[in-house]
Every structure is written in structure tokens, then in C-alpha cells.
Amino acid sequence: xxxxxxxxxxxxxxxxxxxxxxxxxxxxxxxxxxxxxxxxxxxxxxxxxxxxxxxxxxxxxxxxxxxxxxxxxxxxxxxxxxxxxxxxxxxxxxxxxxxxxxxxxxxxxxxxxxxxxxxxxxxxxxxxxxxxxxxxxxxxxxxxxxxxxxxxxxxxxxxxxxxxxxxxxxxxxxxxxx
Amino acid sequence: xxxxxxxxxxxxxxxxxxxxxxxxxxxxxxxxxxxxxxxxxxxxxxxxxxxxxxxxxxxxxxxxxxxxxxxxxxxxxxxxxxxxxxxxxxxxxxxxxxxxxxxxxxxxxxxxxxxxxxxxxxxxxxxxxxxxxxxxxxxxxxxxxxxxxxxxxxxxxxxxxxxxxxxxxxxxxxxxxxxxxxxxxxxxxxxxxxxxxxxxxxxxxxxxxxxxxxxxxxxxxxxxxxxxxxxxxxxxxxxxxxxxxxxxxxxxxxxxxxxxxxxxxxxxxxxxxxxxxxxxxxxxxxxxxxxxxxxxxxxxxxxxxxxxxxxxxxxxxxxxxxxxxxxxxxxxxxxxxxxxxxxxxxxxxxxxxxxxxxxxxxxxxxxxxxxxxxxxxxxxxxxxxxxxxxxxxxxxxxxxxxxxxxxxxxxxxxxxxxxxxxxxxxxxxxxxxxxxxxxxxxxxxxxxxxxxxxxxxxxxxxxxxxxxxxxxxxxxxxxxxxxxxxxxxxxxxxxxxxxxxxxxxxxxxxxxxxxxxxxxxxxxxxxxxxxxxxxxxxxxxxxxxxxxxxxxxxxxxxxxxxxxxxxxxxxxx
Ligand SMILES: Cc1ncc(C[n+]2csc(CCOP(=O)(O)OP(=O)(O)O)c2C)c(N)n1
Numbered sequence: 195x196x197x198x199x200x201x202x203x204x205x206x207x208x209x210x211x212x213x214x215x216x217x218x219x220x221x222x223x224x225x226x227x228x229x230x231x232x233x234x235x236x237x238x239x240x241x242x243x244x245x246x247x248x249x250x251x252x253x254x255x256x257x258x259x260x261x262x263x264x265x266x267x268x269x270x271x272x273x274x275x276x277x278x279x280x281x282x283x284x285x286x287x288x289x290x291x292x293x294x295x296x297x298x299x300x301x302x303x304x305x306x307x308x309x310x311x312x313x314x315x316x317x318x319x320x321x322x323x324x325x326x327x328x329x330x331x332x333x334x335x336x337x338x339x340x341x342x343x344x345x346x347x348x349x350x351x352x353x354x355x356x357x358x359x360x361x362x363x364x365x366x367x368x369x370x371x372x
Numbered sequence: 373x374x375x376x377x378x379x380x381x382x383x384x385x386x387x388x389x390x391x392x393x394x395x396x397x398x399x400x401x402x403x404x405x406x407x408x409x410x411x412x413x414x415x416x417x418x419x420x421x422x423x424x425x426x427x428x429x430x431x432x433x434x435x436x437x438x439x440x441x442x443x444x445x446x447x448x449x450x451x452x453x454x455x456x457x458x459x460x461x462x463x464x465x466x467x468x469x470x471x472x473x474x475x476x477x478x479x480x481x482x483x484x485x486x487x488x489x490x491x492x493x494x495x496x497x498x499x500x501x502x503x504x505x506x507x508x509x510x511x512x513x514x515x516x517x518x519x520x521x522x523x524x525x526x527x528x529x530x531x532x533x534x535x536x537x538x539x540x541x542x543x544x545x546x547x548x549x550x551x552x553x554x555x556x557x558x559x560x561x562x563x564x565x566x567x568x569x570x571x572x573x574x575x576x577x578x579x580x581x582x583x584x585x586x587x588x589x590x591x592x593x594x595x596x597x598x599x600x601x602x603x604x605x606x607x608x609x610x611x612x613x614x615x616x617x618x619x620x621x622x623x624x625x626x627x628x629x630x631x632x633x634x635x636x637x638x639x640x641x642x643x644x645x646x647x648x649x650x651x652x653x654x655x656x657x658x659x660x661x662x663x664x665x666x667x668x669x670x671x672x673x674x675x676x677x678x679x680x681x682x683x684x685x686x687x688x689x690x691x692x693x694x695x696x697x698x699x700x701x702x703x704x705x706x707x708x709x710x711x712x713x714x715x716x717x718x719x720x721x722x723x724x725x726x727x728x729x730x731x732x733x734x735x736x737x738x739x740x741x742x743x744x745x746x747x748x749x750x751x752x753x754x755x756x757x758x759x760x761x762x763x764x765x766x767x768x769x770x771x772x773x774x775x776x777x778x779x780x781x782x783x784x785x786x787x788x789x790x791x792x793x794x795x796x797x798x799x800x801x802x803x804x805x806x807x808x809x810x811x812x813x814x815x816x817x818x819x820x821x822x823x824x825x826x827x828x829x830x831x832x833x834x835x836x837x838x839x840x841x842x843x844x845x846x847x848x849x850x851x852x853x854x855x856x857x858x859x860x861x862x863x864x865x866x867x868x869x870x871x872x873x874x875x876x877x878x879x880x881x882x883x884x885x886x887x888x889x890x891x892x893x894x895x896x897x898x899x900x901x902x903x904x905x906x907x908x909x910x911x912x913x914x915x916x917x918x919x920x921x922x923x924x925x926x927x928x929x930x931x932x933x934x935x936x937x938x939x940x941x942x943x944x945x
Binding site for chain 2: 206207210211214215218222255256259260262263265266267268363366367369370
């Protein structure tokens with residue numbers, strides 16, 4: 195079976211140590227995590243981890259099974275790129291002089307629809323959101339002008355086919371009452 | 373809710389964290405715990421001092437011993453095993469037992485002391501990140517830093533440890549939380565939304581499974597510890613009897629079905645019986661009940677039961693399709709699943725198919741079993757010893773084993789007429805497991821005959837627990853099968869490493885002298901002529917008894933599925 199990119203969404207209780215519990219499930223199987231992002235979900239107290247890995251479908255299924263088995267994991271699901279709407283954010287620090295001269299660097303910034311976040315005498319911080327390929331393209335285009343610092347966030351993704359989290363949680367909470 | 377809990381609920385009591393620990397244990401109906409004291413857990417020990425009559429503490433001689441004893445206790449009784457240890461080295465010494473309990477699904481609650489909360493992360497004296505260390509080998513763990521968390525954390529710990537697929541839980545309590553005061557109010561834990569211990573049974577899956585079984589010509593059942601954990605022994609028996617299904621066990625499932633039941637076709641896996649391994653690759657429907665297709669059971673997965681449609685009855689959804697692809701997965705508690713499934717299957721005898729097992733059994737008997745049980749060699753065989761125990765006892769013993777050749781022989785040859793009677797380290801294969809586990813089993817089931825079968829190697833891994841036997845007058849029977857080798861490793865060296873016996877010869881001390889020092893009755897058998905009497909003497913003896921038997925030094929355990937081979941390539945020699 196061929197490896198492909200999967201986005202795993204893990205919904206957890208808000209407890210100390212859960213990131214460790216989640217991450218050892220990957221590391222134990224020697225799976226390299228491509229990116230990870232975490233934040234509170236639409237339900238207060240439930241956190242959402244978005245993890246991107248490149249793996250076979252068989253393996254990702256097993257990993258998700260192990261994730262969901264964790265006592266404090268509410269739900270874990272996996273999706274292919276086609277099944278999610280996803281985005282990343284990247285920040286680029288370049289010399290202000292490079293942009294000020296009105297040359298091709300400025301054109302590149304415009305062409306990429308990048309935003310200027312901050313302009314200082316010595317440096318300017320640019321922001322671009324998009325898929326990894328897009329933020330990478332801007333990186334490649336700016337590289338000849340010198341990039342002083344670069345950072346890209348983990349992928350965040352909204353799934354197209356998933357049931358709403360609230361209906362899942364409701365069902366689970368009903369189970370305890372019975 | 374039980375009486376104590378109701379009482380507690382109505383009258384809140386002021387107490388400190390340590391007292392809350394012991395009163396939480398009492399509220400969970402715990403009456404026996406295993407442990408070892410030290411600085412960071414001293415307040416809890418102090419609280420124990422006041423409740424000694426309700427909550428007995430067994431001082432093992434090493435924290436590893438405490439975990440294995442708690443495992444033995446849990447496996448024999450079905451209750452949660454509890455251990456207590458101090459921070460740092462006390463806590464790290466628990467890890468082997470916790471890992472063993474995790475892989476063998478044994479319910480444990482381990483409580484560790486921790487440095488005071490302001491010292492966390494400062495490399496304080498005896499500080500170790502036991503939460504981080506134990507995370508991969510616990511079902512759940514939690515660090516308590518405030519006294520008021522204690523009753524809730526412990527209630528949750530017990531709930532998680534014993535519900536669903538059981539497992540070990542660790543609660544780490546900082547020393548300041550043990551001293552702090554709280555209003556004690558114990559409520560049993562009812563459940564949490566992120567954890568579904570027993571998934572709801574899907575009856576349509578049961579139907580699918582039944583129709584596969586009903587149309588099968590050569591159905592074959594594999595069962596594991598799930599049957600024992602679900603207390604589904606009766607349901608299991610009705611199930612196989614109704615449709616005449618031959619059933620083979622993993623070593624974790626041993627004793628769930630009487631050894632002499634006509635449908636019990638023996639042991640699966642690397643050193644299991646010939647027929648069930650061979651016929652795994654001939655059956656048409658394979659029904660796995662509460663087992664997880666461990667690699668020691670399946671051999672090469674690419675050549676495992678490929679011709680069969682697989683039905684998997686399992687409580688843990690993560691086990692489905694993990695190793696073997698299933699046709700029908702019936703997720704749920706085995707007791708309930710089996711009950712429903714039995715209703716839908718049709719009566720059958722499968723006489724011809726069963727006959728196939730009998731034929732291969734005969735072959736194994738001539739080639740292996742008879743030679744093992746009636747050897748012509750001068751030194752005794754391990755199987756011979758087990759056979760004598762069967763012969764001179766009512767076969768209602770609890771047999772606890774260590775890890776190695778003697779373990780495989782004991783599992784192969786010991787006879788059982790009683791469930792929860794085989795206690796062995798299956799998934800982790802932990803040498804040193806037997807002696808403390810036998811102590812725990814005997815303490816949990818004082819009326820049963822508990823016999824530990826150990827190799828001379830494994831015996832010396834937790835030999836210090838003789839001190840526990842001595843102090844608590846634990847009437848366990850310990851049989852050391854002495855081959856003066858790390859036998860199982862030597863066997864592999866003989867078969868696969870040109871007999872290059874690297875580091876497997878054991879120069880042993882005089883075990884008789886050592887055991888005598890602990891005030892335990894001892895005996896040593898060097899000649900076959902003395903074996904019968906020695907075993908009878910041991911079985912009849914009231915107190916603890918140590919029997920050493922000198923067995924053939926270079927005997928091998930057969931049959932054997934060598935690494936990478938298929939179950940049907942099982943070798944008889
Ligand atoms: C803690 C631990 N260390 C190492 C091993 C590897 N090992 C498996 S069996 C075995 C030999 C056991 O020898 P002994 O206790 O004398 O039993 P025998 O095989 O001779 O019956 C060893 C070293 C193990 N299972 N557990």
C-alpha cells in the first residue's frame with residue numbers, strides 16, 4: 195500500500211500531559227509528524243489537535259484506533275487532503291531595503307498576495323496564508339533576496355464529511371447517563 | 373453505592389490527603405495492598421498505620437515484587453491489584469510490572485509518592501518524572517498536587533483500571549498534597565464522555581457472524597484472556613458446545629475452558645500443540661474470542677489463516693484488523709457477545725473436522741508428548757514434573773509460571789478444572805514474574821493450592837521475595853526446575869546459533885541453603901525414584917514449600933514454530 199498525506203484530527207479533554215500521550219503513539223511507531231497544531235475547538239474544554247503525517251492507509255487507521263483508545267481522547271478521525279479544507283500561515287522576515295527599492299521583490303510580494311505585518315528600519319515581516327506549496331513558493335521566490343527568518347505554522351484543517359463534534363459529544367454524554 | 377460510600381457522602385470528614393488515600397482505598401473495597409515505603413510516600417504509610425485492620429499492607433522486598441504480587445492477586449481474584457511506592461527509584465522500580473500489566477490487560481492501581489509540588493521539575497532529591505516515564509505503559513495516569521483531588525482521582529483510577537479492557541493506572545501524589553487537609557467525600561466514579569469502556573454490541577454483526585459459523589464446514593475457535601476478563605467461561609462453553617466448535621487457547625486464555633473438555637484442542641502459538649497450529653491454515657471460518665493475534669500466536673502473518681474468513685469478538689476496537697484482517701468484527705464484552713451469538717448458531721457436531729484434530733494429536737503424542745512425560749533419560753524432564761502434579765492433585769491448583777522453557781512446558785502440560793488458574797507473563801515475558809505473582813495469588817485466594825513453576829534463572833531475578841513469604845507465612849509452593857542454564861535462550865542458541873552458548877550457563881548457588889535461611893521447608897529431587905514422594909509431600913504440606921528438581925540440562929521444548937515460519941510449518945523436532 196502506498197503512503198499518502200493524511201490529516202488526523204484529535205479531540206481531547208483539556209488535561210496536562212495529553213500532548214505527550216498523543217505524541218508517543220506516533221513516535222512509538224517511528225512515524226515522523228509533518229506538522230501539528232492545537233487549539234480549543236468549538237466546544238469549550240475540548241481541544242483539537244491537527245496532525246499531518248505521510249503514511250499508508252492501513253497504518254493511519256491503526257494509529258487513529260490507538261489514539262481514540264486513550265482515555266482522555268474524545269474522538270480521533272483521519273482524512274485525505276481532498277476531504278479537508280486546510281490552511282497554514284507563514285511569516286517571513288526580510289531586510290526592509292530589499293522591498294523599499296521598488297524592485298522585483300516588491301512585485302513578488304504583491305503577486306503572492308502577502309501581507310506586510312510590520313515594517314522596521316532594518317527589517318520587514320511579511321505574512322502569507324495558504325497551502326504549504328504556496329507559502330513555500332513565496333519562500334523560494336524571496337530566497338535570492340535573503341530571508342532573515344522564516345516560520346510556518348502547522349496545518350489547521352476543517353473536515354468536509356465529519357459529523358459535528360457537538361453531536362458526537364452529545365451521544366457520548368448520553369452513554370454515561372444510561 | 374455501598375454502605376460506606378453512602379455514609380461518607382452524607383457526613384463529610386475533615387482529614388489530610390494521606391488519610392484520604394487510605395479511606396478512598398477502603399471505600400473501593402480494597403483490603404490488601406503491596407508496597408514499599410520511602411520518603412515521599414511516608415505520610416500515606418503513616419495513615420495506613422491507623423487502618424491496619426481494614427487495609428493490610430504487604431511489604432514486598434522490591435517494588436517490582438509489589439507490582440507482580442498485585443498482578444498475581446488481580447489475576448487470581450478478578451479484583452484490582454493495588455501497589456504503593458515512593459518517588460524516584462521506588463516509582464521506577466514499578467515500571468516492569470506496570471508494563472507487564474499493560475500488555476496483559478491486568479487491572480492495577482499504583483500509587484506513588486512525589487516530591488512536594490514546589491520542587492517539581494527542579495531535580496529534587498528522588499524526583500523522577502514518573503508520569504512521563506509511565507505514560508506509554510499505563511492505561512491512564514495522573515499527578516495529584518492538591519489534597520482535594522485525591523478522592524476523585526482514585527475513584528477514577530479504579531474505574532478506568534477495571535472497566536472495559538482492564539489495565540494499569542498510576543496516580544502520583546506530591547508530598548504536600550498528602551499533608552494538606554480536605555473535606556473527604558468519596559463518590560464512586562460513574563464515567564466520562566471521552567472513554568467508552570464497553571462499546572454497545574451491534575446485533576447485525578452478531579447475525580453476520582452467526583451465518584458465517586452456520587455455513588462453515590471447518591470452523592475453528594481461538595480464545596484468549598478476554599473470556600476470563602469478561603467472566604464469560606460459561607457462555608463460551610455453551611457457544612462451542614452448541615455448534616461443536618473445536619477451541620484452542622492462547623496462554624493468556626488458559627484455564628477458561630477445562631483441559632479435558634472434548635472441544636479443547638490445546639494451545640496455540642510458538643510452542644503450542646500441533647493440531648491447532650496446523651489446522652489454523654485449514655479451517656474455513658476462524659472465530660477469535662478475546663484474543664489479539666500476538667505474533668507468538670500467529671507466526672508469519674502473510675501465511676496465517678489466509679484461506680479462512682475471520683470473525684473477531686473483541687472489546688477493544690483498536691485490536692480489530694491490527695494484525696489479522698477480519699471479515700466480521702463483533703465489538704463488545706465477550707459475555708454479552710457470546711450469549712447473543714449462541715442464540716443464533718445452529719447445533720452441529722463437526723465430527724469429521726474434530727477427527728482431524730484427534731489424528732494430529734496422536735502424532736504429537738507419539739513424537740513429543742509421550743517422550744516428554746515418560747522420558748528414558750537419566751535426568752528428569754520438566755513435563756514429567758508437571759504430569760506428577762496433575763496426577764497427585766485435584767487439578768484445581770493455581771499454576772503460576774515464570775518465563776522460559778518451564779513456562780511453555782507448564783502451559784502445555786498442566787491440567788485445569790477451574791477458571792483463573794493459570795497466571796503467567798504472556799505479552800511481556802517478564803522473568804522474575806512468578807515468585808511475587810504466586811505470593812499475590814495465594815494472598816488473594818488463600819484457600820487455593822498455589823504452585824509457582826520457575827526456572828533457575830528467573831528464580832534469581834526476584835529471589836528476594838522469599839523474604840515476603842517468610843514474613844507473611846505465605847503458603848505457596850515453589851517448584852524450581854533447575855537445568856543450570858537459561859534454558860530457553862540456550863535452546864535458541866542450539867537451534868539457530870550453532871550451539872554457541874554465550875552467557876547462558878548458570879553457576880548456581882545452593883538454593884537449599886538459601887531457602888532454608890528464610891525458614892521455608894525445602895526439598896531437592898535429583899533422582900526420578902524420589903519424585904513422586906516429593907510432589908506428594910509438597911502438595912500435602914500446609915505451609916510454604918520449596919521444591920527443586922534437577923532436570924535435563926539440554927532438553928528442548930517442542931513443537932516449535934521457528935521465527936518467521938508459518939503456523940503450519942510447526943516442527944515436531
Ligand atoms: C527480564 C527478562 N530478561 C531476559 C529475558 C530473556 N529470556 C527469556 S527466557 C530466558 C531464560 C530463562 O531461563 P530460566 O529462568 O532458567 O528458565 P528455563 O528456560 O531454563 O526454563 C531468558 C533469559 C526475559 N524473558 N526476561
